[in-house]
Amino acid sequence: MTRSAKDFFAPLAVGAPAPLREIPARPSRAIHFFDPGNEKMAAKVPQMVGTVDVLLGNLEDAVKAENKEKARQGLVDIGRSTDFGKTQLWTRVNSLDSPWALDDLTTLVTEIGDTLDVIMVPKVQGAEDIHYVDRLLAQLEAKAGLTKPLQVHAILETARGVANIEEICAASPRMQGLSLGPADLAADRRMKTTRVGGGHPGYLVRQDPQRDDLGVPQYDGPRATYQQDLWHYTIARMVDACAMHGIYPYYGPFGDIKDTVACEDQFRNAFLLGCVGAWSLHPAQIAIAHKVFSPSVEDVAHARRVIAAMGDGTGAVMIDGKMEDDASVKQCQVMVALAEELAAIDPDLKAQYDQIEVQA
Numbered sequence: 001m002t003r004s005a006k007d008f009f010a011p012l013a014v015g016a017p018a019p020l021r022e023i024p025a026r027p028s029r030a031i032h033f034f035d036p037g038n039e040k041m042a043a044k045v046p047q048m049v050g051t052v053d054v055l056l057g058n059l060e061d062a063v064k065a066e067n068k069e070k071a072r073q074g075l076v077d078i079g080r081s082t083d084f085g086k087t088q089l090w091t092r093v094n095s096l097d098s099p100w101a102l103d104d105l106t107t108l109v110t111e112i113g114d115t116l117d118v119i120m121v122p123k124v125q126g127a128e129d130i131h132y133v134d135r136l137l138a139q140l141e142a143k144a145g146l147t148k149p150l151q152v153h154a155i156l157e158t159a160r161g162v163a164n165i166e167e168i169c170a171a172s173p174r175m176q177g178l179s180l181g182p183a184d185l186a187a188d189r190r191m192k193t194t195r196v197g198g199g200h201p202g203y204l205v206r207q208d209p210q211r212d213d214l215g216v217p218q219y220d221g222p223r224a225t226y227q228q229d230l231w232h233y234t235i236a237r238m239v240d241a242c243a244m245h246g247i248y249p250y251y252g253p254f255g256d257i258k259d260t261v262a263c264e265d266q267f268r269n270a271f272l273l274g275c276v277g278a279w280s281l282h283p284a285q286i287a288i289a290h291k292v293f294s295p296s297v298e299d300v301a302h303a304r305r306v307i308a309a310m311g312d313g314t315g316a317v318m319i320d321g322k323m324e325d326d327a328s329v330k331q332c333q334v335m336v337a338l339a340e341e342l343a344a345i346d347p348d349l350k351a352q353y354d355q356i357e358v359q360a
């Protein structure tokens with residue numbers, strides 16, 4: 001049964017911290033995955049602090065079954081020994097139907113709960129999964145004496161999860177956001193792909209056939225094709241569900257590490273539709289995500305001009321031949337607010353945005 005509105009912000013265990021009323025808008029352009037049980041990767045984590053918005057210790061898929069405990073302990077060690085500064089530390093625990101999820105949550109919350117910001121829960125099917133995690137986290141927070149509630153991020157990677165997307169977002173005040181999990185989602189939906197995210201050359205639309213002088217279609221003549229985005233529908237649903245509930249949508253993994261161009265395109269589609277970040281699986285993908293999910297200097301300059309010209313934000317003005325009004329100024333405010341959040345943690349970006357004032 002759904003909790004009453006009054007109970008929604010009450011702690012779910014005696015001694016647990018009060019739930020957040022609002023999810024803080026912290027920059028999270030790249031959520032960088034590392035395997036804490038892989039010595040080489042783990043050794044790089046302290047040097048990566050400050051170079052990426054989020055470092056995520058991954059315990060789920062991509063960690064071999066025999067290494068699950070090692071990865072969990074590796075994350076505890078990293079959490080204890082690293083000063084993360086403004087970089088957030090997230091984890092992805094094993095799925096709730098696995099033999100590891102309970103120990104993942106119990107160990108991480110009690111050992112490094114004060115260092116962790118967000119717990120990513122994979123393969124979320126419905127509100128019941130979030131309710132389970134919500135109560136368990138409250139009990140563990142109380143046990144560990146934590147003063148700040150942990151946030152929860154759900155991966156959308158089952159057909160049932162997509163069908164229940166709104167109730168998942170609404171299930172707990174801990175809900176921070178959703179990520180698209182295109183690999184598991186493709187398998188669960190029985191899509192006929194074998195990739196981790198990105199497009200597919202077979203998913204396309206084809207230009208109509210040219211016609212000859214008599215109007216007869218030339219079916220064997222040249223016709224352009226345009227590859228389509230397999231993920232448009234799901235990302236659009238995520239964006240609406242997240243916006244409705246005051247939480248944040250993210251594109252997930254892009255598995256073709258060498259195809260940096262297509263990765264950038266896929267991330268940009270997600271950014272333009274409303275996502276705030278994407279996963280980085282390899283150090284090479286961090287710069288791509290930072291570039292794509294930071295508004296361009298040109299867009300910020302334009303947005304500031306519109307805001308300045310619109311005064312109190314009502315009415316209509318012409319700028320460079322285009323009509324701007326109450327609705328476009330709101331889009332500009334979204335752009336400028338994001339630029340300000342990012343400038344606060346990224347000195348290079350701040351310098352670029354500050355330059356706009358000089359040129360204006």
Ligand SMILES: CC(=O)SCCNC(=O)CCNC(=O)[C@H](O)C(C)(C)COP(=O)(O)OP(=O)(O)OC[C@H]1O[C@@H](n2cnc3c(N)ncnc32)[C@H](O)[C@@H]1OP(=O)(O)O
Nearest residue numbers: 033034035040041044058061062183184196253281282283
């Ligand atoms: C569908 C899903 O669930 S997606 C999420 C789960 N998947 C993951 O988390 C995958 C994470 N990434 C990886 O495991 C690796 O990047 C791989 C397997 C994709 C590629 O690894 P490699 O073949 O070693 O890549 P490559 O040789 O280019 O690595 C270069 C260096 O970067 C390091 N590196 C690679 N990936 C990472 C990473 N994610 N974080 C930190 N360092 C990394 C390597 O250890 C290597 O270090 P070295 O120069 O000291 O030897």
Ligand SMILES: O=CC(=O)O
Nearest residue numbers: 157181182183184
């Ligand atoms: O976990 C991510 C996915 O794409 O599956």
Ligand SMILES: [Mg+2]
Nearest residue numbers: 061157181184
């Ligand atoms: Mg997955």
